[in-house]
Amino acid sequence: MISRRKLLKTLSSLPVIGGLAGAGLLTPQTIGANMAKPVGRNLFKELGLRTFINAAGTYTSMTGSMMPKEVVEAIKFGTTEYVDLDQLHDKVGERIANLLDCEYATVSSGAFGAMTIGLAGVICGMDQKKVAQLPDTTGLKNEVILQEAHDIGYTHALLNTGAKLVKVKTAKELEKKINDKTAMLWFLNANTDQGEVGYEEFVAIGRKHGIPTFIDCAADVPPVENLFKFTKLGFDLVAFSGGKGIRGPQSAGLLLGRKDLIKAARLHTPPRGTTIARGMKVNKEEVLGMMVALELYLNKDHKKEWELWENQIQLISDSATSVDGVESEIHVPPHANHVPSLKITWDQNKVKITPEEARKKLKEGHPSIATVGNKETIGITTWMMVPGQERIVAERLKEILANA
Numbered sequence: 001m002i003s004r005r006k007l008l009k010t011l012s013s014l015p016v017i018g019g020l021a022g023a024g025l026l027t028p029q030t031i032g033a034n035m036a037k038p039v040g041r042n043l044f045k046e047l048g049l050r051t052f053i054n055a056a057g058t059y060t061s062m063t064g065s066m067m068p069k070e071v072v073e074a075i076k077f078g079t080t081e082y083v084d085l086d087q088l089h090d091k092v093g094e095r096i097a098n099l100l101d102c103e104y105a106t107v108s109s110g111a112f113g114a115m116t117i118g119l120a121g122v123i124c125g126m127d128q129k130k131v132a133q134l135p136d137t138t139g140l141k142n143e144v145i146l147q148e149a150h151d152i153g154y155t156h157a158l159l160n161t162g163a164k165l166v167k168v169k170t171a172k173e174l175e176k177k178i179n180d181k182t183a184m185l186w187f188l189n190a191n192t193d194q195g196e197v198g199y200e201e202f203v204a205i206g207r208k209h210g211i212p213t214f215i216d217c218a219a220d221v222p223p224v225e226n227l228f229k230f231t232k233l234g235f236d237l238v239a240f241s242g243g244k245g246i247r248g249p250q251s252a253g254l255l256l257g258r259k260d261l262i263k264a265a266r267l268h269t270p271p272r273g274t275t276i277a278r279g280m281k282v283n284k285e286e287v288l289g290m291m292v293a294l295e296l297y298l299n300k301d302h303k304k305e306w307e308l309w310e311n312q313i314q315l316i317s318d319s320a321t322s323v324d325g326v327e328s329e330i331h332v333p334p335h336a337n338h339v340p341s342l343k344i345t346w347d348q349n350k351v352k353i354t355p356e357e358a359r360k361k362l363k364e365g366h367p368s369i370a371t372v373g374n375k376e377t378i379g380i381t382t383w384m385m386v387p388g389q390e391r392i393v394a395e396r397l398k399e400i401l402a403n404a
């Protein structure tokens, strides 16, 4: 893991961003909630769409995260001039690699896009004929080995290249499945604890056989250290979502790692056209937005932000449990979505409503509040809220449960 000193060094090399000089203070900027205020037309209203308070988390269906004002400004800036797309990617990739102390980087079309182009780069290298051949992998290395417990569906990004998945359970089995068709080994950080093979062993097996390893860390900041950790651990490629914890453009992401592989991955992306990733374009505005979102994220006061989330969650928990029969549990998921999270349950003999009905009431009320949950619980996080909204959520929840 990156040392505190190295992180501080990296942070001190960041450009000073307006309004961040007094970063010890809990300002909207330091907690990343300095959202751009909509002006002019209310487009959502025009379209007849209801907006809502996001008490759930970074869900694509709920349009991800909200970009801080500085990110929106970077996007707007990008609209004012033309530049060469490849040169822009080169420069931004270099800056991101510098910030994250890794060999190389590129802005991708989300973590999903990073997985597709990363694997495509591994399969084809710098061979233009192979690049044009995908998704037909005849004669190419086209097997990706992963742990069975790591397949939660996002592996479809790997299948997009034309590759096949080979699933294993143990390290022994993993090594046995390696053959001259093996292109890459893929790891899902979110499910680290569900698989038998840990980071070090996984990377060591890849090294031993000369096969690149890739880790999907899409929703895995916070903690900020994760942006540095996995390239240091020896993973050859690392993917993050841009529009989750980093609060960049929702359709952008980061591919970090080995320069030769990322250069090869870029051969599949625009402006080149006869490739599988032509549709995974990232426009110049989002490339800039992603870069600035990352700078802001590295610069923010993570400790203060964590304390804010803890206080918000406690407030909502206290409010809900003030209703007789209601219980709560505050927990932090270990790898992905690693933020203070609340689970609320109740005795349905005392509080006569199901969690599903209660969630529906929250969603259909004023203002509308989106949560997650199942038959037994309501799940809440506050990291995607605008600070202050936790009070509304606390009140509405209490009201619904108390009146049931």
Ligand SMILES: *Cc1c(COP(=O)(O)O)cnc(C)c1O
Pocket: 060, 109, 110, 111, 112, 113, 154, 190, 216, 217, 218, 219, 240, 241, 242, 243, 252, 253
């Ligand atoms: C969200 C997510 C993805 C997809 O990321 P995008 O940035 O939306 O493309 C991939 N893998 C995991 C584990 C995720 O949570």
